[in-house]
Amino acid sequence: MSKKSIQTLDDIARLAKVSKSTVSRALNDSPLLNQKTKDRIQALAKKHNVSINVSARNLRVRQSHTIAIVTPGLEKKFFSPESLFGFEILGGIGNELRSLGYDLLIANIDSTDPKSINSYFGSGRVDGFIVVTPYTNQAMIEKMIELGAPFIVWGVPMAGFDYCSVTGDNITGGMLATQHLIQLGRQRIAFLGGLSDDLTVQHRYQGYENALKAAGRRTLSKLIAYGDYSYASGLDAMQRLLKQSPDLDAVFVNSDLMAIAAIKVILESGRRVPEDVAVVGYDDVSIALYNNLPLTTIRQNVPLAGQLLAQNLIRYIKTGEVSHVTTSVELVVRKSA
Amino acid sequence: MSKKSIQTLDDIARLAKVSKSTVSRALNDSPLLNQKTKDRIQALAKKHNVSINVSARNLRVRQSHTIAIVTPGLEKKFFSPESLFGFEILGGIGNELRSLGYDLLIANIDSTDPKSINSYFGSGRVDGFIVVTPYTNQAMIEKMIELGAPFIVWGVPMAGFDYCSVTGDNITGGMLATQHLIQLGRQRIAFLGGLSDDLTVQHRYQGYENALKAAGRRTLSKLIAYGDYSYASGLDAMQRLLKQSPDLDAVFVNSDLMAIAAIKVILESGRRVPEDVAVVGYDDVSIALYNNLPLTTIRQNVPLAGQLLAQNLIRYIKTGEVSHVTTSVELVVRKSA
DNA sequence: TATCCATTTGCAAACGATTGCAAAAAAGAA
DNA sequence: TTCTTTTTTGCAATCGTTTGCAAATGGATA
Numbered sequence: 207m208s209k210k211s212i213q214t215l216d217d218i219a220r221l222a223k224v225s226k227s228t229v230s231r232a233l234n235d236s237p238l239l240n241q242k243t244k245d246r247i248q249a250l251a252k253k254h255n256v257s258i259n260v261s262a263r264n265l266r267v268r269q270s271h272t273i274a275i276v277t278p279g280l281e282k283k284f285f286s287p288e289s290l291f292g293f294e295i296l297g298g299i300g301n302e303l304r305s306l307g308y309d310l311l312i313a314n315i316d317s318t319d320p321k322s323i324n325s326y327f328g329s330g331r332v333d334g335f336i337v338v339t340p341y342t343n344q345a346m347i348e349k350m351i352e353l354g355a356p357f358i359v360w361g362v363p364m365a366g367f368d369y370c371s372v373t374g375d376n377i378t379g380g381m382l383a384t385q386h387l388i389q390l391g392r393q394r395i396a397f398l399g400g401l402s403d404d405l406t407v408q409h410r411y412q413g414y415e416n417a418l419k420a421a422g423r424r425t426l427s428k429l430i431a432y433g434d435y436s437y438a439s440g441l442d443a444m445q446r447l448l449k450q451s452p453d454l455d456a457v458f459v460n461s462d463l464m465a466i467a468a469i470k471v472i473l474e475s476g477r478r479v480p481e482d483v484a485v486v487g488y489d490d491v492s493i494a495l496y497n498n499l500p501l502t503t504i505r506q507n508v509p510l511a512g513q514l515l516a517q518n519l520i521r522y523i524k525t526g527e528v529s530h531v532t533t534s535v536e537l538v539v540r541k542s543a
Numbered sequence: 544m545s546k547k548s549i550q551t552l553d554d555i556a557r558l559a560k561v562s563k564s565t566v567s568r569a570l571n572d573s574p575l576l577n578q579k580t581k582d583r584i585q586a587l588a589k590k591h592n593v594s595i596n597v598s599a600r601n602l603r604v605r606q607s608h609t610i611a612i613v614t615p616g617l618e619k620k621f622f623s624p625e626s627l628f629g630f631e632i633l634g635g636i637g638n639e640l641r642s643l644g645y646d647l648l649i650a651n652i653d654s655t656d657p658k659s660i661n662s663y664f665g666s667g668r669v670d671g672f673i674v675v676t677p678y679t680n681q682a683m684i685e686k687m688i689e690l691g692a693p694f695i696v697w698g699v700p701m702a703g704f705d706y707c708s709v710t711g712d713n714i715t716g717g718m719l720a721t722q723h724l725i726q727l728g729r730q731r732i733a734f735l736g737g738l739s740d741d742l743t744v745q746h747r748y749q750g751y752e753n754a755l756k757a758a759g760r761r762t763l764s765k766l767i768a769y770g771d772y773s774y775a776s777g778l779d780a781m782q783r784l785l786k787q788s789p790d791l792d793a794v795f796v797n798s799d800l801m802a803i804a805a806i807k808v809i810l811e812s813g814r815r816v817p818e819d820v821a822v823v824g825y826d827d828v829s830i831a832l833y834n835n836l837p838l839t840t841i842r843q844n845v846p847l848a849g850q851l852l853a854q855n856l857i858r859y860i861k862t863g864e865v866s867h868v869t870t871s872v873e874l875v876v877r878k879s880a
Numbered sequence: 881t882a883t884c885c886a887t888t889t890g891c892a893a894a895c896g897a898t899t900g901c902a903a904a905a906a907a908g909a910a
Numbered sequence: 911t912t913c914t915t916t917t918t919t920g921c922a923a924t925c926g927t928t929t930g931c932a933a934a935t936g937g938a939t940a
């Protein structure tokens with residue numbers, strides 16, 4: 207530790223022969239202060255490497271300028287290789303938050319105990335939450351509302367509640383994928399979804415159904431299966447589909463990771479991709495591109511989603527304005543379909 | 544916001560008819576307090592959803608129980624799809640830190656201005672740093688030492704400095720990969736490294752050289768190329784190698800992402816993998832497994848590395864004990880070699 | 881010179897916890 | 911009962927900022 211004995215505003219004040227109020231104002235660029243004084247003090251502070259003590263400021267102004275990201279129910283999995291999606295959205299959030307002058311905290315929220323939210327919010331550690339989960343956690347959301355904690359969630363908002371949200375355009379996503387497969391001349395297009403009771407997945411299914419109907423086709427339950435976004439569940443669901451409908455010639459999968467698993471199963475069954483079975487993924491996460499059979503997929507622009515989550519949460523904190531934004535999706539055609 | 548007017552220790556004190564010192568001690572489980580009083584107060588606090596205000600505590604005890612992760616020079620890239628490695632180590636760090644009672648902050652350090660470290664440390668926002676970069680940033684490290692900021696870095700420590708570090712066993716990694724290729728009967732084994740002036744890469748090269756020598760072979764400069772860990776640089780370096788040595792029959796690549804790029808180039812050149820050219824990657828990051836041609840690679844156990852970074856930094860903060868740990872690596876044989 | 885506005889600055893009271901020290905209460909000894 | 915000793919609690923100072931209000935400073939004007 208260096209022997210520096212000047213670290214606080216008081217110290218600077220003494221050096222500059224002004225009061226600490228003046229130093230505080232100088233460092234916060236207050237208009238109350240004469241520019242010359244400001245310059246002089248700022249220079250002094252810089253020279254001595256003094257910056258405002260965050261704890262003290264937070265205590266005084268009663269906010270932390272810190273946002274926590276919470277992933278209820280999936281603490282572990284969120285950071286696992288399984289969840290590339292989580293990692294990528296984290297990037298978008300982090301970058302945007304910092305440009306807004308906020309810090310990002312990786313929160314340790316116990317999903318079984320929504321009260322743990324309070325140890326972050328009630329304690330003044332964070333000013334708000336960004337909730338990113340693969341499915342909607344109602345208990346968690348209700349708890350945040352009860353506590354009056356500002357938050358924003360990734361995903362289709364629950365009916366009957368009014369809170370900030372950002373979500374992809376899942377209906378369009380489902381349509382784009384399915385239309386592409388129809389245009390390719392595919393006759394028996396399967397749907398391999400995420401968790402079946404989630405609104406997000408239901409929207410994608412709706413898009414799938416719409417596209418089929420528009421082409422004069424019908425949905426067939428034996429062409430439908432669900433997984434939970436994991437690689438293993440993708441393997442599993444694809445096997446079921448192939449068993450139920452050996453003659454399927456295309457499949458629309460709700461995540462890239464599951465799509466890659468599906469491709470593996472299809473290839474191992476002796477079929478070719480895309481010649482025999484075309485595959486469309488979802489998200490356009492990095493592995494979609496780097497995969498040796500580059501994935502045709504629905505791009506979510508995950509970093510943008512992260513950015514919007516950050517922006518809208520901060521706006522809500524500052525103005526109380528509740529926003530719902532849906533980000534557009536696009537079809538990215540590569541090799542798998 | 545709920546109309547709750549009891550949020551501070553003082554409020555609880557009033558309710559419990561004790562002093563706030565007593566409440567503070569109860570909530571911190573101080574041995575100075577009678578167990579019955581403690582129970583009573585803790586119950587009361589829980590009931591009213593009161594938890595200690597972190598800013599106030601931090602101000603008083605002069606520490607934040609928060610660690611920042613810094614990735615100098617790569618702020619953007621660290622969170623990009625390119626850097627799966629960064630994401631995975633982040634997971635290990637986050638999980639361990641939280642179990643040690645620390646929070647993890649995603650820091651916004653400007654690599655061109657090492658002074659920005661001070662806005663985190665000098666301001667009392669964080670207690671220490673975890674530095675994870677693809678190459679050693681000397682200026683940054685010198686600045687931290689100068690400021691007396693506790694930190695730990697991922698990678699081989701610079702000569703002449705004494706600071707905490709965690710690093711993979713790169714020499715062994717290079718040997719294992721090369722030995723495996725030799726055992727496969729390969730005759731012309733190329734080395735596709737990361738940044739050539741980095742100690743980490745030099746160690747891997749040393750392992751490569753050792754293995755060759757032990758087998759009575761020599762290194763050949765036309766079998767050596769370097770990239771910067773990006774996918775694009777992998778494509779590029781592999782093209783150079785193939786041009787310089789069209790007859791090479793194996794390549795040891797310093798990262799999985801570059802290995803996947805290399806495979807792409809090899810396949811496009813009309814050669815088969817692994818029949819014509821065997822490829823070994825490095826890290827065993829998720830895409831190595833999920834790739835449709837699963838990668839043979841050197842597993843780093845990245846999450847463990849993250850865990851060790853967290854543990855040893857906290858130990859250093861608490862005891863001042865400087866540690867250097869190298870984590871073991873292992874060969875994972877899949878399809879590419 | 882005296883008076884009156886702007887401008888600039890300083891005073892001092894918060895913010896909500898922790899903790900050394902001393903006082904009070906309880907328990908034990910004589 | 912009285913005097914120690916031990917256990918339990920409270921007092922009050924402190925951590926480093928911010929900010930409403932008042933005071934001081936400096937021209938400009940009369």
